Amino acid sequence: xxxxxxxxxxxxxxxxxxxxxxxxxxxxxxxxxxxxxxxxxxxxxxxxxxxxxxxxxxxxxxxxxxxxxxxxxxxxxxxxxxxxxxxxxxxxxxxxxxxxxxxxxxxxxxxxxxxxxxxxxxxxxxxxxxxxxxxxxxxxxxxxxxxxxxxxxxxxxxxxxxxxxxxxxxxxxxxxxxxxxxxxxxxxxxxxxxxxxxxxxxxxxxxxxxxxxxxxxxxxxxxxxxxxxxxxxxxxxxxxxxxxxxxxxxxxxxxxxxxxxxxxxxxxxxxxxxxxxxxxxxxxxxxxxxxxxxxxxxxxxxxxxxxxxxxxxxxxxxxxxxxxxxxxxxxxxxxxxxxxxxxxxxxxxxxxxxxxxxxxxxxxxxxxxxxxxxxxxxxxxxxxxxxxxxxxxxxxxxxxxxxxxxxxxxxxxxx
Amino acid sequence: xxxxxxxxxxxxxxxxxxxxxxxxxxxxxxxxxxxxxxxxxxxxxxxxxxxxxxxxxxxxxxxxxxxxxxxxxxxxxxxxxxxxxxxxxxxxxxxxxxxxxxxxxxxxxxxxxxxxxxxxxxxxxxxxxxxxxxxxxxxxxxxxxxxxxxxxxxxxxxxxxxxxxxxxxxxxxxxxxxxxxxxxxxxxxxxxxxxxxxxxxxxxxxxxxxxxxxxxxxxxxxxxxxxxxxxxxxxxxxxxxxxxxxxxxxxxxxxxxxxxxxxxxxxxxxxxxxxxxxxxxxxxxxxxxxxxxxxxxxxxxxxxxxxxxxxxxxxxxxxxxxxxxxxxxxxxxxxx
Numbered sequence: 001x002x003x004x005x006x007x008x009x010x011x012x013x014x015x016x017x018x019x020x021x022x023x024x025x026x027x028x029x030x031x032x033x034x035x036x037x038x039x040x041x042x043x044x045x046x047x048x049x050x051x052x053x054x055x056x057x058x059x060x061x062x063x064x065x066x067x068x069x070x071x072x073x074x075x076x077x078x079x080x081x082x083x084x085x086x087x088x089x090x091x092x093x094x095x096x097x098x099x100x101x102x103x104x105x106x107x108x109x110x111x112x113x114x115x116x117x118x119x120x121x122x123x124x125x126x127x128x129x130x131x132x133x134x135x136x137x138x139x140x141x142x143x144x145x146x147x148x149x150x151x152x153x154x155x156x157x158x159x160x161x162x163x164x165x166x167x168x169x170x171x172x173x174x175x176x177x178x179x180x181x182x183x184x185x186x187x188x189x190x191x192x193x194x195x196x197x198x199x200x201x202x203x204x205x206x207x208x209x210x211x212x213x214x215x216x217x218x219x220x221x222x223x224x225x226x227x228x229x230x231x232x233x234x235x236x237x238x239x240x241x242x243x244x245x246x247x248x249x250x251x252x253x254x255x256x257x258x259x260x261x262x263x264x265x266x267x268x269x270x271x272x273x274x275x276x277x278x279x280x281x282x283x284x285x286x287x288x289x290x291x292x293x294x295x296x297x298x299x300x301x302x303x304x305x306x307x308x309x310x311x312x313x314x315x316x317x318x319x320x321x322x323x324x325x326x327x328x329x330x331x332x333x334x335x336x337x338x339x340x341x342x343x344x345x346x347x348x349x350x351x352x353x354x355x356x357x358x359x360x361x362x363x364x365x366x367x368x369x370x371x372x373x374x375x376x377x378x379x380x381x382x383x384x385x386x387x388x389x390x391x392x393x394x395x396x397x398x399x400x401x402x403x404x405x406x407x408x409x410x411x412x413x414x415x
Numbered sequence: 416x417x418x419x420x421x422x423x424x425x426x427x428x429x430x431x432x433x434x435x436x437x438x439x440x441x442x443x444x445x446x447x448x449x450x451x452x453x454x455x456x457x458x459x460x461x462x463x464x465x466x467x468x469x470x471x472x473x474x475x476x477x478x479x480x481x482x483x484x485x486x487x488x489x490x491x492x493x494x495x496x497x498x499x500x501x502x503x504x505x506x507x508x509x510x511x512x513x514x515x516x517x518x519x520x521x522x523x524x525x526x527x528x529x530x531x532x533x534x535x536x537x538x539x540x541x542x543x544x545x546x547x548x549x550x551x552x553x554x555x556x557x558x559x560x561x562x563x564x565x566x567x568x569x570x571x572x573x574x575x576x577x578x579x580x581x582x583x584x585x586x587x588x589x590x591x592x593x594x595x596x597x598x599x600x601x602x603x604x605x606x607x608x609x610x611x612x613x614x615x616x617x618x619x620x621x622x623x624x625x626x627x628x629x630x631x632x633x634x635x636x637x638x639x640x641x642x643x644x645x646x647x648x649x650x651x652x653x654x655x656x657x658x659x660x661x662x663x664x665x666x667x668x669x670x671x672x673x674x675x676x677x678x679x680x681x682x683x684x685x686x687x688x689x690x691x692x693x694x695x696x697x698x699x700x701x702x703x704x705x706x707x708x709x710x711x712x713x714x715x716x717x718x719x720x721x722x723x724x725x726x727x728x729x730x731x732x733x734x735x736x737x738x739x740x741x742x743x744x745x746x747x748x749x750x751x
Contacts, residue, residue, distance in 0.1 A: 050576060051440025056683030078578065080626045144539065184439060184578065206530035231526055234517055237597020281440060283734070285471070317694035320685065328683030337684060341671065344657035345695040348702050351655065354730035357417040384625040 023206035030306035030376035032398040036177075041275050043178045044305070048279035049289040050184040053310040055079045056385050056394060057279050059112075063388060064100050064395030065177050072180040073111040073169070075161055077154070087112045094119050094161075099117065101388050103361070111175070117157040121147040133250060142240070142247040154183040157191075159265045166268060192269075192296060220362060239284065244333040250314040275305035279372075280366075282312050282359035287366050295371055305376035306400070309363055312357045314379045322353040329359035359406040376401045426749045427646060430616040431749075432609065433466040433557055434572045434646075436634065437620030438627040441490045442651045444471035445733050445741065446726065447573035447622045452489060452742035453526065453751025455496040457570035463500040465490070466547045470499045477735055478659065483507035485554075496568065500506055505536035508546040516598075521600055540624060543714060545586045547601050552606045555614070577619060577634040584610050584617070585641045618644030618750075621716065623650060623709035628716060635719055644725060646720040650713070654705060654728055663703035 035041065046058040055076055059144045061073035073096045076089065084090050087099045089112045098109035103132050104110065125143075126134045137143050147153060162180050169175040233241055268274065276297055280290035290307060325346040332339040332346075367375065387396060427433070438444035441711055442663060444465070451463040462485060465472050470480045476488040481502040489498040509532055526532055535542045553573055574719045575583045587607045609615060621631040631648060638645050658666070673692065680687035716723055728742055729737045745751045749750045 049439065051438055081629060105652070184576070199706065206534045231513070231517070232531060234598060238596060238601065240599075283440070284474070286440070316687075316698050318691040320691055322692075324685065327679070328685045331683045337682075339679040339682065340657075340659065341662045341665075341699075342676055342683060344662065345676075345699050346680075346683065346685075347655065347657055348698050349695060351709070351728075351730040352698055356731070357734050380699050383708060385626065 013382040013401045019080065028306075028372065028374040029401045031306065031402040032061070032064070032376060033068070033402075035275060035277075036061065036068055037175065037306050041273060042169070042176060043162070043180070043271075043274040044277060045162075045180045045269070046184065046277050046279055047182045047284050047293060052279050052281040052286050054184075054279045055181050056083070056391070057277070057310065058396075059083065060385075060391045060394035060398060061389045062110055062112070062177075063099075063102065065179070066099075066104050067392075068397075069104070069106035069108040070177045070386050071107065071109050071173075071175045071309070072177045072179060072183070073113065073115055073156070073165060073167065073175045075115060076181045077115050077158060077183045079114065080386060081182075084385040086112065088113045096165075099388075108243060114160055115154070115161055118148050120157040120164075121153065123257075124261070125254070128254045129250075131254075137247065137250045137254075137361040140247045140250065141291045142243040143251075146247075156262075158183055159269075160261065163261065163265045163268060192300070217289050268345060269302050270300065272303060275303055277305050278307045279310060281310050282305060282362050284362060287362055291366060291370065294373055303311065304373065306376065307328055307366070307370075308376045308378065310378050311380040312359055312377050313352060314364070315356045316349060316352050320349060322350040323356075325350040325353075421501075425454075425751060427616050429613055429648070430574065431568070432551065432570050432615040432619040434574050434580075434584070434610075434615065435578050435620060435649075436574045436617065437649075438577050438630045439631075441622050441627050442459060442619045442733075443576070443620040444469070444573050445738065446618075446649050446651060447571050447742035448475045449726070449745055450474060450618075450751050451500075451569075451571040451736055452739060453745040454569045454571065455491050455498045456488065456742065456746060457751070458494055458496050460496045460565070462550060462565075462567045462570045463498055463573070464503050464554070464570065465500075465573040466503045468502065468504060468571075470502060471573065472502070475733070475735075475738055476500070483511075499565070499567075502656040503547050503550045505543045505546045506532055508550045509535055512546065512549065512602075533576060540598065541586060541603075544583050545606065548584065548586055548606045548610065549602055552609050563571045574612075574617075579629050580617070580634060581637040581641050581643070584638075584643055586610075588641070611642055611644065613644065615644050617643055618649055619644040620649045620651050622652050623716070625712065628712045631716070632719055635638045635721065645721055647724055648719060649714060649745075649750070650717055650723060650725045652728040653725045654702065654709060658699070658702065660707075662699075664704055666696065666699040666703040667707070669696075669700075671699075684690060722750075724750050 035044070041383075044061060046054050046056075047059070048054050059074060059076065059079070066072045076084075076087075079089070080088070081090075089099075094116045095112060096113040098111050099110045102108075102110045122138060125137050126133075130139065136216045158180065162178065165175070165178050169178060245411055278290050278293050278297075280286040280302065287309075292303060294307070329343050329346045329350070332343045363375075363377070367373075376395065376398055381393070383390075385391060420523070433442050434449065435447040435642075437446070446606070447465075448463060450459045455461045461474055465481075472488065473480045478488055483501060483504055485499040487497050488500045491706075493656060499594070508602055510527075511527070536546065541591045551570060555570055557566050559643070574580055586603045587606075619631045619634055633737040635645050635648075635742065643710055676695075677687045677692060724745060725748070726741050730740075731737070742751070
């Protein structure tokens with residue numbers, strides 16, 4: 001694992017990475033179909049901040065891959081109810097199930113599953129410890145609390161599950177592509193840090209401190225030690241400390257295994273078989289998160305496939321400017337006659353142009369500082385997506401970024 | 416849009432702590448900031464807090480990143496109060512807490528060195544949330560006995576998203592499995608008492624789309640289940656309401672009187688060629704479709720049985736001026 005400073009907020013104040021002057025090369029388009037058809041890619045991880053359409057994007061990618069002949073499993077975290085229903089994954093049971101209605105061509109298939117983080121954690125414990133010991137751990141109040149609500153457990157378990165699915169896929173050949181949706185973290189980076197955070201905790205001084213008394217007079221019995229245990233007892237109470245000690249003592253032998261697994265997951269994410277797709281919306285926060293993520297992936301040498309910007313407003317046709325439209329509205333208003341429809345349409349037109357202009361500015365800012373990130377831009381749809389047809393539509397839009405059709409057909413279908 | 420209340424009297428008169436949540440991407444930070452301004456405009460001294468380390472407040476108010484310290488971000492003119500803001504992080508809250516209650520100056524540092532602070536704030540379940548809400552509690556309960564501490568009439572908390580809000584606020588239950596007794600448990604108890612009291616209102620921000628509205632409904636049910644006081648629903652980014660029902664129907668069904676439209680456009684001094692008219696009609700069609708979806712969702716929001724407020728979509732994004740406009744809208748609608 002790459003050594004890193006504590007995952008503190010201050011670590012985000014990193015220097016900008018990328019070219020320092022604008023280049024005027026045409027921006028690269030993300031060739032989604034080439035990515036999905038590339039048999040050497042076995043894992044696609046979708047990440048980005050909350051509310052940008054990550055779950056929908058990963059489901060659409062998975063469906064498109066399946067219908068192009070891949071054997072796909074998609075791991076979702078928290079899909080919208082109707083989308084989950086239409087994919088047949090209402091039950092949160094950690095079991096991949098075939099999605100009904102997939103038109104898998106050439107052996108393609110799609111399974112979907114929803115992550116149950118507690119169960120995943122339990123399974124890891126059970127696979128690492130003897131039955132008696134596992135039971136002891138699973139019953140510990142401290143473990144129960146950590147496994148169900150530790151900020152970061154979900155991220156960690158998503159990565160753990162990815163590792164398991166990958167192993168399963170390699171063994172059985174049931175899947176040749178795993179698409180992973182990442183948890184809706186506060187920050188897009190949380191999910192990369194979670195495994196490390198947990199393993200550094202398990203490995204950390206604090207754990208050693210808790211174990212120290214059980215191991216007799218250790219070197220840790222310094223002046224600071226008594227002070228620290230006293231303070232902990234004062235703050236959290238003796239009972240909690242007792243539970244924690246019992247947990248740590250039982251968990252001690254599992255540390256090695258946990259660290260190993262975290263390390264393997266990290267390596268898997270760095271492997272060329274993996275591709276990251278960063279998802280964003282044309283909003284300042286979402287694009288800022290995307291930029292952090294892109295730079296972080298680079299720093300960790302993790303393979304970045306590209307950026308998907310969802311819900312982009314499309315430019316209206318015609319060359320009427322926002323200013324001209326609003327001047328027209330003003331003129332109609334002073335005319336004293338009823339021109340409601342025309343005025344309304346002109347105002348909509350002006351608003352739309354303003355939105356388009358703003359989104360363009362925001363995405364251009366990203367593109368200028370990260371010119372080599374292939375990008376796919378998806379237009380905002382006027383309706384919600386909650387079935388396979390909706391996912392197919394998104395998939396078509398994703399696939400249509402790079403035009404592979406012969407020029408003549410392209411002209412026929414334009415517009 | 417709901418009819419503006421006759422008197423723009425605040426709807427939540429006894430409430431001191433306004434907690435704002437919402438699904439990611441619905442603009443809960445923007446709404447929190449606008450609410451803080453609205454409350455201050457009525458003469459209140461307001462504290463606006465964020466707890467997720469995103470520095471959203473600083474960006475909205477165009478000030479440098481906020482520290483763990485109350486900084487004035489907006490100053491009211493005659494009769495209006497000031498808005499202070501701070502970014503609460505668990506690490507600082509823990510060290511402050513230790514210092515306040517245990518006077519652990521040196522031991523506090525030792526705890527940090529032994530990884531205890533990191534443990535307590537990132538790993539120990541629930542502890543982080545108790546620390547964050549605990550700081551809010553402290554700010555809400557200042558009185559003259561605290562030397563020199565500023566007293567706040569209102570506190571606005573830009574809280575975690577809807578999916579996590581019940582867990583975040585329900586610090587008691589979260590800790591229950593872990594600490595049944597002890598100081599951290601007592602701390603959780605007093606915080607919980609404030610959060611469940613009539614001094615608190617939890618507002619949910621949504622947009623008129625299926626998933627956010629559904630999540631809002633789920634969130635309200637969850638909050639009520641946890642005995643936490645639900646305030647209002649703020650519907651953000653509402654599309655402009657220029658076109659009436661008949662005009663929208665004509666746009667949807669393609670039955671617009673094209674000649675009349677061209678005549679109107681000419682009157683507006685715009686030369687209306689086919690391309691332009693087609694473009695406008697297409698935009699109008701999209702808009703009408705969108706409004707239809709919004710109306711369906713609005714009906715669902717109205718069924719939630721809580722006061723609702725609507726804020727307009729800002730095509731150019733929310734800058735400082737836009738923020739003040741949103742605050743004005745909230746005032747007019749009676750929130751804040």
